[in-house]
Amino acid sequence: MKRLKTHTAIICSLFTASIVLYSCTTKEKANVSENKHFNQTDNWIVLDKTDATKEGHTFSWTFEVKTPSDYVLQLVSTEAYFKNNESVKIKIGAQEFEASLLKNHLINGNEIVSEFKNIFSIKNTEKQTLSITTEADFKSLRIIPHYKKPIGSGKYHQEWLAMHQSKEKQDALQRFKEAKLGMFIHWGLYSQAGGLWKGTKINNAPHPGPKVAEWLMYAFQIPREDYRALAKTFNPDKSFAENVVKLAKDVGMKYIVITSKHHDGFALFNSKHSEFDMVDATPYKADIIKELYNACLEEGIDFGVYYSHGNDWMDGSDGNYKNIKKVNDSLGIYTHPNGKNLWDPSENTHESYLENKAYPQIKELLTMLPELRLIWFDGTGFTTEAQAFQFYKLVYERNPNVLVNRRVGYAFGDYLDAGDNKIPSASETLEKYWETCGTTNNSWGYKSYDDDWKSPKELLYYFVDILSKGGNYLLNIGPDGKGHVPETSAENLRDMGKWIHQNADAVYGTTRWKTPNEGQEETLLDGTGHRAAKGFKRDFTSKDFWFTAKEHKVYAISLTQTEGDILIKSLKKGEGDIEQVKVLGSDKILSWNQNKNGLQTTITGVPKDALGYVIEVTLKNN
Ligand code: GLC
Helix, strand or coil, X not given: CCCCCXXXXXXXCCCCXXXXXXXXXXXXXXCCXXXXXXXXXXXXXXXXXXXXXXXXXXXXXXXXXXCCEEEEEEEEECCCCCCCXXXXXXXXXXXXXXXXXXXXXXXXXXXXEEEECCCEEECCCCCEEEEEECCCCEEEEEEEECCCCCCCCCCCHHHHHHHHCCHHHHHHHHHHHHHCEEEEECCCHHHHCCCEECCEEHHHCCCCCCCCHHHHHHHCCCCHHHXXXXXXXXXXXXXXXXXXXXXXXXXXXXXXXXXXXXXXXXXCXXXXXXXXEHHHHCCCCCCHHHHHHHXXXXXXXXXXXXXXXXXXXXXXXXXXXXXXXXXHHHHCCCCCCCCCCCCCCCCCCHHHHHHHHHHHHHHHHHHHCCCCCEEEEECCCCCCHHHHHHHHHHHHHHCCCCEEEHHHCCCCCCEEECCCCECCCXXXXXXXXXXXXXXXXXXXXXXXXXXXXXXXXXXXXXXXXXXXXXXXXXXXXXCCCCCCCCHHHHHHHHHHHHHHHHCHHHCCCCECCCCCEECCCCCCCECHHHHHHHCCCCCCCCCCEEEEEECCEEEEEECCCCCEEEEEHHHCCCCCCEEXXXXXXXXXXXXXXXXXXXXXXXXXXXXXXXXXXXXXXXXXXX
């Protein structure tokens, strides 16, 4: 049972999430009550077979979307033509692919909706053509927003924009952009378990889901009362705050974001709105968020909190899953379980959780931490557009200097992220500033048996790649139950930090230069699971450079200890008149030659243990 300290009346009205009567683009009808907050079909496109141009078995239409995003396709028919292996040929503009079946759903008693696995992006609102080649006897083809990128109605856009563009937010964003490197801390009750439950590793846990240690409760579907008991032994060392702040300083991290409440619902701060917190439920009995906040302020490090608003396995009920599913089923949309507690949900509603725990706790954090810089929301799941907006607004109204990340939901973040352990490609144009969050092994929370630590070089490579593309890196540590940071990860970070301190000019306050990099292929980092499975193998050569820029300086970053002649092609004649060339950290001015092939110079004296060096090229101010 949930134990919320303050109880407003239990909201009995089930969150009638969701329902849609008509959509402007569809002719679908759903027989459920209307709720303006959640219009599932607002951004659908329905293409009727009767409107298609037909050539053999190929059907073509033109269409346009209201909102560029990721979409999936569904074919509606009266017979289940697609079983397991059949695929259809799809062409959308220049994108061509074989679509294979994800799932068949039955709707309206006799219609089959076949949803395909492929996710594709539609990047603009211009007219496009789509064709499908299939022998299936279908009625219509539907283009549906992919569940991971909910599309807002635009209803809150102006109000959001006014807040987002306020001086406070823009100043905060500027400070954030200059910081470049932050420390993420995943720490909570699960840290004591180290990725094992009753002797079984989370990787062998019986239930699907991410194999990261903070998902312990989910992976083993631990009943809430059993999980709650973990609080009784959570008694970290008093030195936690001081130690991690020292580490952040050593590495050159300018901000810290700590899990004030992760998906398990446990708050590391003193909350009046839940007893499942550090002060009420643990022998530690003190507010460790406040301790870390104070330690950060003392050392001049910006402080932010992660807060799982969408998922709360202790008090968040089933995260609104059943309501959403009911509606989706009637429309033939697949409902992703989205990490919700379906094994032992609390008896309240998800909406009452928001009212009685999530919103109040956000207010508490904002009151308790006046110099807070960032709230990093997560677990969006089935948060509605109105709820996501409410979180954003709540933060702004209490402290407009606090940034909010993308995962608050819909388009309400002040900045973006490319996804966990993902770096956007250099050619991707993002409409907002961005940050990549990354792990130092393959888990966020402490996993005692994962020693696949990313080497200092690997970490630095990601950082440099991110810098060259103009983003921030939020790099994680997962302390154990005592609050100790695994030694190898701390060492690796410190090694990387040596390079950062030495080359600080090429890091802080820089922006992307016109050319992000030369010499190497695109980044390999494509998600936590991807890196875990593939490992990291990469050689860097003296021809590889990443660039950053500040005022009239360009920094060419190499991840080698080159001795001898180098050529930087992107700085060839015509790309800027050069005033001076030197290696960062040394006073020696280098002789150089700029011609049509590039900038040539000779490097000497890079220490053998250096992770790389940086050439600072000062351009003439013309
Ligand atoms: C995912 C995971 C979560 C982790 C986060 C970090 O959302 O659910 O455990 O905190 O990514 O970005």
